[in-house]
Amino acid sequence: MRTHNQYYAQGNYINADNINADSFYARIPNSKAPAAKVVTVFEHQRLTAHDFPHVSDFHWLMAQEFAVFTIKRKQGQWQLKVGHHIGIILLPSGMTLELLPKLDQSTQYNNIAQTRHWVQGMLSDLTRLDARQSRKLPSMKNLGQFSDQSMPLSVEAPPLSDWLLEQFLQRLVRYQPTQHYQAQINNQSSLQGRLLIKEQLRHNSMQPHKFFCERSVLSQDMLANRLIKSALVWLMPLLPRSICTPLLQPWQPLFGLNQRERQRLASIYAQAKQQLSVLPLQKQQLQAAQQLVDLAYWLLQQSKASTGYGIDPTRPNLSQPKLCLLIDMNQAFEKWASQRIASMFQQLSSNYHPFYQIQSVWLNDSEGQACVSIRPDLLIYKTADNDNNQNQSDTAVSKETVNGCYSHVIDIKWKYLPHAGAITASDAYQLTSYAQAYQAGQGWMVYPVLGDKRRPVALKQQMYRDSGDSKSDIIDGTKSNHSNHADLWLIPFDVLTGMVNGDLPANLNEA
Numbered sequence: 001m002r003t004h005n006q007y008y009a010q011g012n013y014i015n016a017d018n019i020n021a022d023s024f025y026a027r028i029p030n031s032k033a034p035a036a037k038v039v040t041v042f043e044h045q046r047l048t049a050h051d052f053p054h055v056s057d058f059h060w061l062m063a064q065e066f067a068v069f070t071i072k073r074k075q076g077q078w079q080l081k082v083g084h085h086i087g088i089i090l091l092p093s094g095m096t097l098e099l100l101p102k103l104d105q106s107t108q109y110n111n112i113a114q115t116r117h118w119v120q121g122m123l124s125d126l127t128r129l130d131a132r133q134s135r136k137l138p139s140m141k142n143l144g145q146f147s148d149q150s151m152p153l154s155v156e157a158p159p160l161s162d163w164l165l166e167q168f169l170q171r172l173v174r175y176q177p178t179q180h181y182q183a184q185i186n187n188q189s190s191l192q193g194r195l196l197i198k199e200q201l202r203h204n205s206m207q208p209h210k211f212f213c214e215r216s217v218l219s220q221d222m223l224a225n226r227l228i229k230s231a232l233v234w235l236m237p238l239l240p241r242s243i244c245t246p247l248l249q250p251w252q253p254l255f256g257l258n259q260r261e262r263q264r265l266a267s268i269y270a271q272a273k274q275q276l277s278v279l280p281l282q283k284q285q286l287q288a289a290q291q292l293v294d295l296a297y298w299l300l301q302q303s304k305a306s307t308g309y310g311i312d313p314t315r316p317n318l319s320q321p322k323l324c325l326l327i328d329m330n331q332a333f334e335k336w337a338s339q340r341i342a343s344m345f346q347q348l349s350s351n352y353h354p355f356y357q358i359q360s361v362w363l364n365d366s367e368g369q370a371c372v373s374i375r376p377d378l379l380i381y382k383t384a385d386n387d388n389n390q391n392q393s394d395t396a397v398s399k400e401t402v403n404g405c406y407s408h409v410i411d412i413k414w415k416y417l418p419h420a421g422a423i424t425a426s427d428a429y430q431l432t433s434y435a436q437a438y439q440a441g442q443g444w445m446v447y448p449v450l451g452d453k454r455r456p457v458a459l460k461q462q463m464y465r466d467s468g469d470s471k472s473d474i475i476d477g478t479k480s481n482h483s484n485h486a487d488l489w490l491i492p493f494d495v496l497t498g499m500v501n502g503d504l505p506a507n508l509n510e511a
Contacts, residue, residue: 037095038159042102047080054093088161090323096161116157118495122336165238171292177225187212223272224293230256231296269297333414338378355379376434380408406438412446420457435486443486446493454492455502461485
């Protein structure tokens with residue numbers, strides 16, 4: 001574990017008195033502000049109280065019972081074992097706990113900047129779906145809000161907390177709280193706007209000096225602005241005080257979401273998007289507003305993480321929800337690799353159509369009831385040349401209406417695989433079952449690596465048939481008269497480049 005603050009000494013700062021949309025790309029924090037410290041840990045690491053500059057932070061984490069940590073007792077000492085999540089947790093001391101992924105021992109300590117680089121690239125990549133496409137990767141709401149136009153990372157990559165804050169500030173400085181006309185209904189002593197006859201007769205028959213009227217008022221009090229304000233307040237602990245005032249000034253009159261609205265955040269978010277869509281904004285302004293609302297919603301979703309059991313409610317400074325962002329690394333890597341590999345196939349030929357996590361029934365009982373379903377991470381369907389304009393959708397292609405076949409079934413695993421012999425039997429069974437169910441020509445198991453040295457490895461299946469005596473003949477697993485098996489491959493995915501390693505398997509276009 002390390003505590004890092006080198007980034008703060010590089011002179012990357014913003015001038016709080018000169019914030020404008022034309023010349024500013026948010027670089028935080030301000031070099032004149034006190035350097036906030038970051039405690040960096042990795043997946044699967046075991047943490048003790050001695051690993052924290054402030055022992056109270058460790059005890060606070062113990063009390064929270066976050067799902068990302070497993071509490072252990074070893075040699076009379078409490079430990080927190082980090083799970084398969086990445087993200088940030090703001091600790092009560094003001095320090096930030098940064099959780100990074102770990103592939104092997106080489107990813108720890110001496111390659112923190114490298115790890116930050118590719119993690120931030122992964123999160124940015126997940127937003128680069130073509131806006132003209134109707135489909136999106138599954139569960140993108142938790143990963144699809146980061147800017148794809150962020151500034152190039154420096155040699156010393158900023159911690160995830162700083163990078164996340166940059167994404168928000170880059171949008172915020174280009175957006176002012178939107179105003180729109182809202183209908184206000186008041187029962188008042190002067191007639192303003194439109195008199196509501198029905199309500200006037202019902203409420204004011206005995207008080208003719210009052211008027212029940214409706215008028216349109218230009219107001220900033222709209223759900224989109226309040227979503228953004230709530231997220232801004234949530235991020236405030238990461239902001240140096242020297243820039244808080246100029247950033248908050250346009251937002252000061254607005255209120256954030258109340259507790260009841262936070263409980264129905266999804267519906268509030270949908271209403272906010274609908275309000276924005278009908279405003280008379282230019283295309284670029286509308287896009288910037290929608291992206292900021294998307295990011296604000298995502299941040300508020302993360303703040304729903306459990307903030308503690310057993311915390312003394314008489315100490316409000318500890319019972320307040322802390323800034324917490326935790327992302328399941330298994331899901332993040334699956335989505336990232338799926339997108340990258342699908343793009344690779346589509347660049348190779350327009351006949352390839354990707355389908356993400358399609359669930360299909362695999363086993364039925366004698367009465368036709370579904371027993372077991374399967375859901376590969378990525379399916380590649382290859383149409384014939386005359387069907388390459390077939391409309392794409394996020395459901396499996398019907399082979400009755402389209403001339404083609406499933407060419408590749410791809411399973412993606414976030415796990416360290418030092419060599420081909422390290423593949424587990426369960427992973428091999430799963431890949432073989434997928435390929436058999438979809439009658440795919442090739443089955444890929446994709447796994448992460450650091451660098452381009454590892455190459456794809458073909459797995460040859462062995463078939464055993466009864467030769468009429470106590471012995472069995474071994475038949476090579478390549479396609480023959482006695483087998484109809486897919487070609488199975490272990491495919492290394494280089495996280496540093498976001499690409500599969502090596503040349504594509506030679507028979508890729510023949511599958």
